[in-house]
Amino acid sequence: MEEIIKKIRTDLRLSMNGAVSTSMRDKGINYRMNFGVGIPRINEISEKYKQDQNLAETLWNDDVRELKILATLLYPIEQFSKELAMSWIVEVKDQELREQLCKNLLQNLPFADELVEESTKNSIEYIRSTGYWLFARLCIIKAETLEKINPDLLLQNAISDLNSQSMLLRQSALNVLKYYGRMSKEKASNVLQKVSHFESSENFMEKEMLSILKFEFGVES
Secondary structure (H helix, E strand, O other): HHHHHHHHHHHHHHHOOHHHHHHHHHHOOOEEEEEOOOHHHHHHHOOOOOOOOOHHHHHHHHHHHHHHHHHHOEEEHHHHHHHHHHHOOOOOHHHHHHHHHHHHHHOOOOOHHHHHHHHOOOOOHHHHHHHHHHHHHHHHHOOOOHHHHHHHHHHHHHHHHHOOOOHHHHHHHHHHHHHHHHHHHHHHHHHHHHHHHHHHHHOHHHHHHHHHHHHOOOOOO
């Protein structure tokens, strides 16, 4: 395994982009090391190696941006447990890694619905954000696990978080409503009905969210 990790690090060094790395650091995305390698190139590097549980866990445990993303690509889905999934979710702090984890790994798990429900009920905002993003991904791919999720409860939680002070959490919650509503006219109507009280709200943010959703679903204001 040490030889494989050496080869991966060599690939990353050869693809390093210092300007991107500096820009990420300036935006508060902090890792022990960040090569600034683009996602398409990271995907290319992952294709050189077989999926392997031990390799993926080793990569994830190193505080290097690209290695963590590679871990989400190289972990065998059938060996990824719910307990490990929740522990990874707890460790995710930045949006890029959140999106990559949901897209590359979590959305494909047979218990993705349980991860959504547990994460979106968590009192910690960044964990709820990951749960919301995972639900949005399930909507995009129309995953079978969607059928196991109580949409009314999830939508109500997301609507509550539209007033969060966290811009990231607000965007994550809004994506839940957008992607759920995109699945059908009936679902879009359900979303708009649940936020219809925003129409008479004195809260500017709520009115703005309603306008965004109406535009999203092609409804005239």
